[in-house]
Amino acid sequence: MNASVSKSTGRSAAPRAVKLRLANVSKTFQNGTQTVEALAPLELEVKEGEYVVFFGPSGCGKSTLLNLIAGFEAPSAGEITLEGRPITRPGRDRLMMFQEHALFPWLSVIKNVMYGLKNEPQFRFRPRKQREAARSWLKMVHLEEFESALIHELSGGMKQRVALARALAPDPKVLLIDEPFPALDALVRGKLYGDLQDILTRTGKTIISVTHDSREAACLGDRVVVFTPRPGRIKKEIHVDLARPRDINDPKVAEYAGRIMAELEGQPDEKRAG
Amino acid sequence: MKSEQAKRPFLYVSFFYLLIFAVWQMLFSAGLIPDYLFPSPVQVGKRLWELGSDDYLLPSVKATLVRMAMGFSIAAAIGLGIGLLMGTSPIMNSCLKSLFLGLQTLPTAAWVPISLLLFGLSEQGIYFVIIMSSTPAVAIATSAGILHIPPLYLRAARTLGTRWYAMPVRVILPAALPAIMTGLKLGWTFGWHGAVSAELIKSTVGLGFLLNMGREMNDASQVIGIMLVTILFGLLLDRFLFGVIERRIRIRWGLEKKE
Numbered sequence: 001m002n003a004s005v006s007k008s009t010g011r012s013a014a015p016r017a018v019k020l021r022l023a024n025v026s027k028t029f030q031n032g033t034q035t036v037e038a039l040a041p042l043e044l045e046v047k048e049g050e051y052v053v054f055f056g057p058s059g060c061g062k063s064t065l066l067n068l069i070a071g072f073e074a075p076s077a078g079e080i081t082l083e084g085r086p087i088t089r090p091g092r093d094r095l096m097m098f099q100e101h102a103l104f105p106w107l108s109v110i111k112n113v114m115y116g117l118k119n120e121p122q123f124r125f126r127p128r129k130q131r132e133a134a135r136s137w138l139k140m141v142h143l144e145e146f147e148s149a150l151i152h153e154l155s156g157g158m159k160q161r162v163a164l165a166r167a168l169a170p171d172p173k174v175l176l177i178d179e180p181f182p183a184l185d186a187l188v189r190g191k192l193y194g195d196l197q198d199i200l201t202r203t204g205k206t207i208i209s210v211t212h213d214s215r216e217a218a219c220l221g222d223r224v225v226v227f228t229p230r231p232g233r234i235k236k237e238i239h240v241d242l243a244r245p246r247d248i249n250d251p252k253v254a255e256y257a258g259r260i261m262a263e264l265e266g267q268p269d270e271k272r273a274g
Numbered sequence: 275m276k277s278e279q280a281k282r283p284f285l286y287v288s289f290f291y292l293l294i295f296a297v298w299q300m301l302f303s304a305g306l307i308p309d310y311l312f313p314s315p316v317q318v319g320k321r322l323w324e325l326g327s328d329d330y331l332l333p334s335v336k337a338t339l340v341r342m343a344m345g346f347s348i349a350a351a352i353g354l355g356i357g358l359l360m361g362t363s364p365i366m367n368s369c370l371k372s373l374f375l376g377l378q379t380l381p382t383a384a385w386v387p388i389s390l391l392l393f394g395l396s397e398q399g400i401y402f403v404i405i406m407s408s409t410p411a412v413a414i415a416t417s418a419g420i421l422h423i424p425p426l427y428l429r430a431a432r433t434l435g436t437r438w439y440a441m442p443v444r445v446i447l448p449a450a451l452p453a454i455m456t457g458l459k460l461g462w463t464f465g466w467h468g469a470v471s472a473e474l475i476k477s478t479v480g481l482g483f484l485l486n487m488g489r490e491m492n493d494a495s496q497v498i499g500i501m502l503v504t505i506l507f508g509l510l511l512d513r514f515l516f517g518v519i520e521r522r523i524r525i526r527w528g529l530e531k532k533e
Contacts, residue, residue: 096430
């Protein structure tokens, strides 16, 4: 319940509770007179402290699924529950990091991180406490020296790190990440993957991210859920049994990326590593 | 700011104005038009000096500025409120948009006759003209600014726990502020036009009053002099008050770069 940085839940702690459950969830869109099935009925469980990656080509409904979990849209059928409670609308317990940073340009870096705290009961009307918490989150993403900078003064990678700090500050139960990295160059991305895993190990946060980059999926995910398109369907779930922190250029990560890619292309046995 | 390049435009501009006054003086000296219709810069300056020392000029400048400050504040508040409604409700927007665009195309002086009918020769009539002249510009700019807010900001604010009633103060108005500021600047200009137009007819003090007094006394020096004073104050406020605030906001929002 607190946003302190030192909070640490062992990632290997034995049987973890189910955090998020998707039961028979499907989504159809009405396009004129046509009904388009975006997501075929699917079942999925995400455990406490688990990092799950939705992987698939564009049009496979992985972003739609993320929007359903965030509560921006309602499923056409089925139910999504967080800690047993059904999800009906957006909320601070499921914060989303967007493809574009979505930081507010009229606020300084630290005020952006403080933004979500203003609505937290234990922080409300306590600006000193908000500032302290925001500062510790900025420290975690290595931007403590930029707290009074304006958003447009930051580089693309720094903006995404501020966005990460802002999403983590209100201590959401689940962090949702919608492909926030493709706009960045490889070097910056590598650094961000490191930061993200570091935060993961330190806070034990439950994270779901969406990507069409198999390397990113293998580097970040405890479990990679492979989707096939039209309608979106879960093809396979792959557990990535590699110690953290993982390096995006590690050959073992590349091996897993190959397996993930092969799953998608329908050749499950080729390239399979032992 | 103190570099050679930054200083130079100031030199050019000063030279440009000197040139205008020189040409003006030369035209006067050529004697093509009688001097009671076309006074020289020196005569205009002299007349302004007289108006100043007879205690006409300052009270009038002050009166117009005070009317503007009050009238424009009311107009800005109304315009912001209506703009916020229009920006957040599609129904309000479709109903009010054409109305306010229409009102904005109406020349500000066209408000004077109706204000005479409604308020007679009273001070309220001038406020009425200022408010009617500047409100539409503020409302239209505010609603347009709000309608152009990236939806991502609203989404992000919603997930971060901002309730609908807190949205205007925490997200909508700040996100639209650069556009709102441009609207306020435009609204001020329209209000300034309206104020001087109204004062022409219904006032005993003010820049418009001095203009009309000059006409009644057949004093072209006074008319041209007061026109110059009106331009000067309009320009000063536009550049150094509204211009500076607008630029600051645009730099902070990352829409414009610092030099």
